[in-house]
Amino acid sequence: MPEYYLALAALLFCIGLVGAVSRRNLFVIYMSIELMLNAINLMLATFARAQNDHGGTVMALLLIAVIASEAAVFLSMIITLFRTNRTIDADFFTNLSQEQNP
Amino acid sequence: MIEQGIFWILTLFLVGGSLGMITSRHSVFASANFMLAMIALSGIFALLNQSFLFLAQILVAVGAVITLALLVIVSVNIHQRYTPDEPNMRRWLAGVSLLVLPFFVLLINTAGKMPISFKDVPAEFGTVRGVGATLFSDWVLPFELVSILLLVAMLAAIIISRRGGDHDA
Numbered sequence: 001m002p003e004y005y006l007a008l009a010a011l012l013f014c015i016g017l018v019g020a021v022s023r024r025n026l027f028v029i030y031m032s033i034e035l036m037l038n039a040i041n042l043m044l045a046t047f048a049r050a051q052n053d054h055g056g057t058v059m060a061l062l063l064i065a066v067i068a069s070e071a072a073v074f075l076s077m078i079i080t081l082f083r084t085n086r087t088i089d090a091d092f093f094t095n096l097s098q099e100q101n102p
Numbered sequence: 103m104i105e106q107g108i109f110w111i112l113t114l115f116l117v118g119g120s121l122g123m124i125t126s127r128h129s130v131f132a133s134a135n136f137m138l139a140m141i142a143l144s145g146i147f148a149l150l151n152q153s154f155l156f157l158a159q160i161l162v163a164v165g166a167v168i169t170l171a172l173l174v175i176v177s178v179n180i181h182q183r184y185t186p187d188e189p190n191m192r193r194w195l196a197g198v199s200l201l202v203l204p205f206f207v208l209l210i211n212t213a214g215k216m217p218i219s220f221k222d223v224p225a226e227f228g229t230v231r232g233v234g235a236t237l238f239s240d241w242v243l244p245f246e247l248v249s250i251l252l253l254v255a256m257l258a259a260i261i262i263s264r265r266g267g268d269h270d271a
Binding site: 006007009011013016017018024030038042046048049050054055057060064065070071072073075077079086089090 | 106109113116117120121123124126127129132133136139140143146147150151152154155158159162163166167170171174175178184185186188191194195197198199202205206209210213214216218219220221223224227228232233235236237240241244245248251252254255256258259260262263
């Protein structure tokens with residue numbers, strides 16, 4: 001039975017990876033990153049249950065706090081980017097990848 | 103086996119919600135699908151006897167993080183013309199899925215060969231008492247570091263999203 005939970009965590013991580021790479025909407029990219037972090041959470045909870053050890057549970061709890069801080073910073077970044085550029089298209093923000101500003 | 107049935111139902115909601123999240127064109131639908139997936143994930147935590155983690159997931163991930171994301175999506179009130187139209191979205195999704203597939207097969211193989219199994223749980227496993235005893239004995243330093251991280255992230259969110267903050271910084 002633990003294999004099913006680990007396989008589910010792997011599937012969630014891969015779905016999040018696909019979403020973060022292939023989408024251009026900043027909100028969807030944000031939620032894909034969060035999905036990957038939650039897949040790690042599920043893996044930690046599964047290992048804690050299999051070993052009957054609370055260490056994995058505590059790590060998952062701390063990871064939930066990290067997810068909350070990531071959400072606060074990412075969402076305020078999205079607000080600032082939308083306010084200054086009037087878009088949430090990830091392909092618009094290419095200043096760092098070009099030699100000079102367009 | 104009733105536990106297995108609950109697991110498959112929750113898996114259906116979890117995977118369906120995640121797939122709906124990365125394929126939907128509207129931000130609000132994406133976050134609603136993601137909320138469904140996170141509620142199903144907290145149910146999976148409950149299946150793993152992690153009652154404290156289940157509570158924390160419901161309170162923080164569903165109640166705070168996704169609600170905050172929904173609030174931001176609604177309050178910046180993005181008109182449809184400001185969101186990317188992504189004409190080749192399905193082609194991109196299919197191509198990147200093909201690229202990620204070998205990695206996924208590798209992960210599945212590793213998970214299948216893992217020599218672990220679920221044993222009988224002690225009575226205290228996953229409860230607030232048991233988790234709290236471990237958290238405040240072996241994990242005190244990471245706990246304090248995470249509290250500093252939360253404080254810094256809160257300050258950063260205020261400073262970044264301040265009006266005109268990027269000009270006079």
